Amino acid sequence: MLLDINRKLFARSDRVKSVDYHPTEPWLLAGLYNGSVHLYNHETGALIKTFEVAEVPVRCVRFIARKQWFVAGSDDFQLRAFNYNTHEKVTAFEAHPDYIRCLNVHPTASLVITGSDDMTIKAWDWEKGWKCIQTYEGHTHYIMNIAFNPKDSNTFASACLDRTVKVWSIGSGQANFTLDAHDKGVNYVEYYHGGDKPYMVTTGDDRTVKVWDYHSKSCIQTLESHTSNVSFAIFHPSLPIIVSGSEDGTVKIWHSGTYRLENTLNYALERAWCVAYRKDANDIAVGFDDGLVSIQLGREEPSFSMDTSGKLVYARNTEILSANLQAAQDDDTPDGQRLSLAVRELGSTEVFPSTIQHSPNGRFVTVCGDGEYIIYTALAWRNKAFGNGTAFAWAGDSNTYAVLEGKSKVKLFKNFKEKGGAGLKGAGGWTVDGLHGGTLLGARGTGFVVFWDWDSGEVVRRVDVEAKDVFWSGSGTLVAVVANDSFYILKFDRDAYTAAIDSGADIGDEGVEEAFELIAEISESVRTAKWVGDCFVYTNAANRLNYLVGDQTHNVNLFDTPMYLLGYIPAHNRVYLADKNVNIYGYALSLSMIEYQTAILRGDLQAASEILPNVPVEQRNKVARFLEAQDMKELALEVSTDPDHRFDLAIQLDDLETALGIARATPDPESEVKWKSVGDRALAVWRFDLARECFEKASDLSALLLLHLATGDREGLSTLAKSAAAKGQNNVAFASLLQLGDAEACVDLLVKTERAPEAALFARTYAPSQVPKAVEAWRGDLKAKNRTRIATAIANPAENPEMFEEGWEETLAKEAETKASIASSEPQVNGASEEEEEEEEEEEFTDAE
Structure with missing residues (x-):
């Protein structure tokens, strides 16, 4: 089995005795022999936190994610x-009278199971105050490991240095049964995750790994290769492998079906002690004497292929399953919800699939993996052809394909027989990492992609780019070359290539430069992609589903987890995606909308108008946004069905009649903003009557004030003053009355709005006859606030007309000074003199004046 093994985290530290992955966060927990616990980000490799737990070794750690604990x-x-x-x-409490060597957390219940050197196992319930609810006795040596059965979480197994493995039920202190597992102490036990085999794997100090059937209590297989005590072994949850680690410093990978040793890893970190795996990914982590390593085994992307009719074939280990997405045509499941599809077993394959791909006509399916390829018939799953090959590519006619043997030998086949002749020009001189089929045969290597003509074997063009994938459109004229952080859309000009060949020019290993034209360069990391006509649909590293038309990207949806593109079925107007477990999801994407956008970008407005009636109504607004982005606002206004968008477009185009119609149809109070916008545009084009109507509808009294002042409309100002006063917009009302010269009304408004001091001062300047009324209102307001002294001190011209002759300010000041001197001799009241109160009131009066 050929698995890509990528090291994601390498951290040196004190001896690591236990590791555990967080189920949802990118965190890796490590318990150290020095008493610390480290928390790493296994994606970035950063040490996030350190916990000083004890002054003695921490031998076991586990996350309890549902409580945010470890x-x-x-x-x-x-x-x-x-x-x-x-x-x-x-x-923190004493759980055992000896070392705690292992523990595990129940997957659903509030239980932690611990195993100790005191030869007992205990169950602790944190919801009951960490009470010990059960003690399990029967082992006669140190308890080394505890594992819950994934098929029955009420049972668990324990590994012990007394050479046995015992299986327990949570509610019983006595073991259900015992396996005499190894000739020496047993260090580890783990269950098989699949539902088809009742297996468990054990490791021991006898340097062996054993696979057991716990129903028949018999040993299925013994794996021998380690040269020292074997610390652990696990069944990988998603790959058909067993991973074991030993005190000999190595980590070994075994095929769980054939039990053949596939690979041996050595990171030079001395003895291996512990292991953890992610259930939702292919990652495993191993702890050593000198640190820890997190590695990714194989690809995260599932192996699948869907033909143009919707027939899906995918692999689950070496089992091949199929489903037909045509059945989803009448499925009314909303976008983003998992589709319920009937899945059937199609057969199995002799290799572990790294890629699966349909032939263009859908009649054949190629499985490539483990350095071999096998071509099966799609319906009966019969072996049609096979051979050695690390990569495979179909031509457009389904009768021709290419196989990569090793790193440089590319063979061409036609009708399942190898083609003779000179082969591909220059193929032997390049180190090739992968093949890609389509209109031309593509091969990618370090820093380049080279395209050959299928028939002649001549180099069409070599492109210098560090590519990871190549996608040809169905029309054969467009190709997407995908790099790590960007992708390029190229247009293939066969006529230019043919003309160069016919002219007899020596094209060499670089090919014909004019054969390809760069259409677009997009800075996005593509995960999976398909062509829909001339539209490039893809998922990116940010978990978005996008499509590209011309050089513009458009978003369809955002996902919470990585999704993989299966394909597009035009009859459904849907694009289909799968998650890591090949659960299928559908999202609406109208082919007619894509064709319309493509016609617009080509400048073919006539073709676009013919396509438009076929665009679903629910997609029209997206088309209108697209047209607006192309600065085709008039056409966008015709296409859009969204009143708000149409209103914005009408305002931008100064189409006031359309904007007015939308504003009149909009219910209050939502319409006020629209009326205001129309009014502003009406002013800009000198339509004052329309602006006045709009501002009245929008209740924009400030704008009406400016408009009436600018046009000298006294009647309008009079009406505005009444309307503003009724609506409580007193500033506008006052400004309107002041501009009309109605000082008496201004005084009345100030008095009415409890601004009597301002009314008095205003009246003295602009309406002397109104001063007594304003002063009387002022006095009444002060008396209501218990400011009697100040109220008495205010002079009313109706009472003291002499004070309002020349020099009345000095007279008033002397009178106030006299009153203050009289008050100074009065006794204090409640801790403060009346003199102080009088001074405070006098200051307030002065401020008011």
């Missing part, structure tokens, strides 16, 4: 729990 057992007999977000210690 739990740790150590050599000071203590079981501790910490909140990994706040660093708060949740609990």
Whole structure:
């Protein structure tokens, strides 16, 4: 089995005795022999947090993600729990009278199971105050490991140095049965995750790994290769492999079907002690004497292929399953929800599939993996052809294909027989990493992609780019070359290539430069992609589903998890995607809309108008946004069905009649903003009557004030003053009355709005006859506020007309000074003199004046 093995995290530290992955966050927990617990980001490799847990070795750690905790057992007999977000210690207590060597967390219940050197296992319930609800006795040596059965979480197995493995039920202190597993102490036990085999794997100090059938209690296989004590072995949850690690410093990968040793890894970190795996990915982590390593085994992307009719074929290990998406045509499942499809077993394959691909006509399916390829018939799943090959590519006619043997030998086949002749020009001189089929045969290597003509074997063009994939459109004129952080859309000009060949020019290894033209360069990382006509549909590294028309990208949807593009079925107007477990999801994407956008970009407005009636009504607004982006606002206004968008377009185009119609049809109070916008545009084009109507509808009194002032409309100002006063917009009302010269009305408005001091001062300047009324209102307001002294001190011209002759300010000041001197002799009241109160009132009066 050929698996890509990529090291994601390499961290040196003190001896690592336990590791665990967080189920949702990119975190890796490591318990160290020095008593610390480290929290790493396994994607970035950064050490996020360090917890000083104990002064003795921490031998076991596990996340309890549903509580934001991790739990740790150590050599000071203590079981501790910490909140990994706040660093708060949740609990710490003595769980055993000896070293705590292993623990595990129940997948659903509030239980932690611990195993100790005291030869007992205990179950602790954190919802009951960490009470010990059960003790399991029967082992006669140190308990090394505990594993829950994934098919029955009420049972678990324990590995012990007494050479046995025992299986327990949570509610019983006595073992269900015992396996005499190894000739020496047993270090590890783990269950098989699949539902088809009742298997478990064990490791021991006898340097072996054993696979057991726990129903028949018999040993199925013994794996021998390690040269020292074997610390652990696990069944990988998604790949058909067993991973084991030993004190000999190596990690070995075994095929779980054939039990053949596939690979041996050595990271020079001394003895391997512990392992963890991610259930939702292919990652595993291993702890050593000198640090830890997190590695990715194989690709995250599932192996699948869907033909143009919707027939899906995908692999689950070496089993081949199929489903027909044509059945989803009448499925009314909303976008983004999982489709319910009937899945059937199609057969199996002799190799572990790294890629699966249909032939262009859908009659054949090629499985490539383990350095071999096998071509099967799509319906009966019969072996049609096979051979050695690390990569495979179909031509456009389904009768021709290419196979890469090794790194440089490319063979061409026609009708399942190898083609004779000179072969591909220059193929032997390049180191090739992969082949890509389509209109031309593409091969990618380090820093280049080269395209050959299928028939002649001549080099069409060599493109210098570090590519990871190549996608040809169905028309054969467009090709997407995908790099790590960007992709390029090229247009193939066969006529230019043919003309160069006919002219007898020596094209060499670089090909014909004019054969390809760069159409677009997009800075996005493509994960999976398909062509729909001349539209490039793809998922990117940000978990978005996008499509490209011309040189513009458009978003269809955003996902929470990575999704992989299966293909597009025009009859459904839907694009289909799958997650890692090949659960299928559909999203609406109208082919007619894409064709319309393409016609617009070509400048073919007549063809676009013919296509438009076929665009679904629910997609018209997206088309209108596209047209607006092309600065075709008039056409966007015709296409759009969204009133708000149509209104915005009409305003931009100064189409006031259309904007007015939309504003009149908009219910209050939503219409006020629209009326205001129309009014502003009406002013800009000197349509004052329309602007006045709009501002009145929008209740924009400030704008009406400016408009009436600019046009000298006294009647309008009078009406505005009444309307503003009724609506409580007193500033506008006052300004209107002041511009009309109605000082008496201004005084009345100030008095009415409880601004009597301003009314008095205003009246003295502009309407002397109104001063007594304003002053009386002022006095009444002060008396209501218990400011009697100030109210008495205010002079009313109706009462003291002499004070309002020349020099009345000095007279008033002297009178106030006299009153202050009289008040100074009065006794204090409640801790403050009346003199102080009088001074305070006098200051307030002065301020008011």
